[in-house]
Amino acid sequence: MKNFFARIASRMQRFMYGRYGSDELTLFLMGTALVFLLLSWVLWVFYFVGAALLIWATFRSLSRNVAARQRERNRYLRLIAKPKNFFKLQKNKFRDRKTHKYFHCTHCRAILRVPKGKGTLDVTCPRCHKITVKKT
Ligand SMILES: [Zn+2]
Incomplete structure (x- = not known):
């Protein structure tokens, strides 16, 4: 067999x-x-x-x-x-909803992720290397 x-x-x-x-x-x-x-x-x-x-x-x-x-x-x-x-982004946003904040780079619209509750941050975009000020 x-x-x-x-x-x-x-x-x-x-x-x-x-x-x-x-x-x-x-x-x-x-x-x-x-x-x-x-x-x-x-x-x-x-x-x-x-x-x-x-x-x-x-x-x-x-x-x-x-x-x-x-x-x-x-x-x-x-x-x-x-x-x-x-x-995939929606899934990740939901997974990280308590620890991270997602937003678009104001210069190139890339999606950036920063930790929540860290005050106002100067975020450097990894794509365009410009700085965005973001309250977290
Ligand atoms: Zn950018």
């Missing part, structure tokens, strides 16, 4: 050799497809959207055109970078 699974794993490895495999975009497509397939219980049209996303994810995983898949992945990562950073 162990030999049987080893043979299947070996065949699978041979099948996937030279193919793109999985990445962030594929996982996102599969997750979205799952949501649409669950929504198809409410409205049948969602079934086709979910199935199309699943087919797209499978196509991407099995594709041998690695360069094109990497371009798609990079486009996807650029697209989600801004919202991802926004939510």
